[in-house]
Amino acid sequence: MESRGISLGELAVRFGCKLKGDPDARVNHVAKLEAATPDAVSFLANPKYRAYLATTRAGVVVLDEASATDCSVPVLVTKAPYLVYARIASVLHPPPNLPPGVHVSAVVDAAAEVHPTAHIAANVVIGAGCRIAARVVIGPGCVLGMNVIIAQDTRLMANVTLCDGTVLGERCIINPNAVIGSEGFGFAPDQVGGWVKVPQVGSVRIGNDVEIGACTTIDRGAIGDTVIDDGVKLDNQIQIAHNVHIGAHTAMAACVGISGSTVIGRHCMIAGQVGIAGHLNICDNVVITGKSMVSASINKPGVYSGSLHAEEAGKFRRNAARFARLDDLAKEVRQLRGKHQSDPAENTKID
């Protein structure tokens, strides 16, 4: 299907769009508006790129009603262009269809169960007690410790490490060099200034349809499990500490760090480089903007910001704007106070 493609008429029917254009024309891949050829589907979701509608050579553009008139080529009109584009792209660009079987170089323990439809790539290592379900893909160089359980249709890219006892749901995607189930960071201070290791006896349980980014790390529970619920999406370089619980459909951008035992609700969105302290509760439907530091629980849905500590985002924006004029403000206060008092800030070289 990918080579001959799919007709615009079929796309309109399958994805509930209104088609303006020839229903028998065919497309076979996706492309950006400005680079698309007549056999490509493109889309407009961000108004920033609207100018390309006039000149695009795409075979069809997925867009909303308001943009349709600007477009010089066939259109598929929908209220949710990005969503419909995602679904069309998934049809035109399915994941590679890897043959079932275990590569001769893979090392699979005799006490592991691998479904005959699973694809186990070169140099994979699978420990005793693992159970690999139907159509699972384990990419080259991945290491599974003991008693790892992977449900059907989940795919691990290359060099992923799943430590002992990790449980993965269905249809998950784990990107390269991610680590799941590593030892949590738990030490008790002894009486002479050193640290005594606290054995980390829990595991990691991951639901269905979870995606985990490259070099992201998820520690196993210290006692009890670390839990990632269905539909959670984690970008690259994220750190999830022991005993964290992330609610369903929450998404986190890259470089976020979540400290131990924090519970995050459902449908949250955490932007890049955010840090969340330990033992907190973040309720459902919370959005946290980039680089914020969250050092207290959040009990009310909303948008939160702040690199000192997170607060309601509108208030933060106003304070941040004032911060950008803080030196001026301090000088005003000095004028108001009069010159007879010395200004301590003047005694320090600050630039």
Next chain:
Amino acid sequence: MESRGISLGELAVRFGCKLKGDPDARVNHVAKLEAATPDAVSFLANPKYRAYLATTRAGVVVLDEASATDCSVPVLVTKAPYLVYARIASVLHPPPNLPPGVHVSAVVDAAAEVHPTAHIAANVVIGAGCRIAARVVIGPGCVLGMNVIIAQDTRLMANVTLCDGTVLGERCIINPNAVIGSEGFGFAPDQVGGWVKVPQVGSVRIGNDVEIGACTTIDRGAIGDTVIDDGVKLDNQIQIAHNVHIGAHTAMAACVGISGSTVIGRHCMIAGQVGIAGHLNICDNVVITGKSMVSASINKPGVYSGSLHAEEAGKFRRNAARFARLDDLAKEVRQLRGKHQSDPAENTKID
């Protein structure tokens, strides 16, 4: 011993606790207060969880004198419940006892020495000149370059990379996908806007009882070595640049970055996402709170904070609280100043 467990009486004697309960009762694993069964040890160290004492079904709870009366099941009373718990858990949950020997799929250079009691797992690669001591564990997929030296009882989890010349002490634990001894980031600007690589000719030396987290990276010295002293604990996703020196028993939480040539003292605690600039000195017994940026040396023990640049923590907290009201403060100053002057902040759309 793990299956039959250990008697409460023996625990009391070995760990110097006062037992209230049957000394012949036995426990064989650890569990959280709320999930524990009568064959489990639990503990109370954080008062937040005190309410569970009334209903726990644990076989015994490790706690302090003040909490003992609230508990409905046997107790082991100590002044340091978390420390005693850690030690009991280490007895009940020892690391897996892996058989000695080199897996047939491992590639060990003929010019490497591997002690016969070491465990070398599947798909390990060990270069020329390496020396692996007694009872060392090298997990699946690990790569050791040339001339890597690992002292006894150290364990590497999976997919760890140790570059040429790395030296590891005794009883260290290195978590999956950590990288030790990679090239430091050193470039000299040329005269035409490009960069000339400065060869990184040093190595990394790591002491005894050091733990290193998943995906943590430690660069080798540019000239001279990067040094991590005894008992240092590094969480996941930490970056240690070339020629850094970390003093004994210092602990760092996840996502910390330490720039080149900085020297950190003993017994410091660095919280998550902290950044420390290069060529600084941080003295012994310094605590730095989460997400702080340290851009100047610290010469006095204490607690430091700040995302603009670190300062004494109490002062930072007060300023941060004021920041959270900065927009109000600016408006007050405007009122004091009177309405006849225009407020530049009012001319900008800030929310």
Next chain:
Amino acid sequence: MESRGISLGELAVRFGCKLKGDPDARVNHVAKLEAATPDAVSFLANPKYRAYLATTRAGVVVLDEASATDCSVPVLVTKAPYLVYARIASVLHPPPNLPPGVHVSAVVDAAAEVHPTAHIAANVVIGAGCRIAARVVIGPGCVLGMNVIIAQDTRLMANVTLCDGTVLGERCIINPNAVIGSEGFGFAPDQVGGWVKVPQVGSVRIGNDVEIGACTTIDRGAIGDTVIDDGVKLDNQIQIAHNVHIGAHTAMAACVGISGSTVIGRHCMIAGQVGIAGHLNICDNVVITGKSMVSASINKPGVYSGSLHAEEAGKFRRNAARFARLDDLAKEVRQLRGKHQSDPAENTKID
């Protein structure tokens, strides 16, 4: 040459320095001023270390005219001591000369082309359609997906993952456990609070002379490619999102995160832990200081700072200095206002 070394006279000629000392004396390695022996070259580039000039035992020191008189041993005088040192060190410490050929344990697809002078180490996996040019080094445990193209003299350290379609230029160095070409983070919200994956159909194209740090991740384009131009230097633990474009000779320190579709100019310097939001343009010759958050495009060369959001660095420094006295400033405002009004800040416990 490394054992017998090179004469000071030859160094002076090759690198355009003025030599004060015996031209026939020889050196064979580099060392720090304080640790150098008479067969070592050392250098002085940071005035902080000038005191060592009086006591160093180095065979020769590379330095500038102004420092030459302080030095008790032979000197090579140049206007660019660090640059000349880098070049001399590269001559004395060339990368290891690895033998050509494919290790017996490597798994190379029959439909991949590997140049006979390339070095393919143990446990490497190379997929169908890959093309590996002359003198390329692929370190142990590296995984190359399908259709990866690597130009001549590029070296991959251990456990690196290059996903399908990645293109690398000449003379690049990729440090251990880096991941290039992983799936970008793209999801469209569905109408019931979940996320629909947006297939990531682009790739990653990397120019010549690029260096990439350990555990750094570069995502492939969502649609179109992620592009890293010639001479870019990326430190460890950096995250580059899909469709980012980084201009030639830009350097980034560790732990930086760049969000999707952002375009960064040439000759920029981005310090550690900086975050740059998505869909921005950063022009050429921009410097961004450590831990800054950039949430708007930058159209003018200069130095930018700020953890709230980046602004011109001098102004930021003044505001940050005022922030460090914000509590005092607020108290002054309160005094000016008089005691008859209550201070809201006094009603909250802030420390």
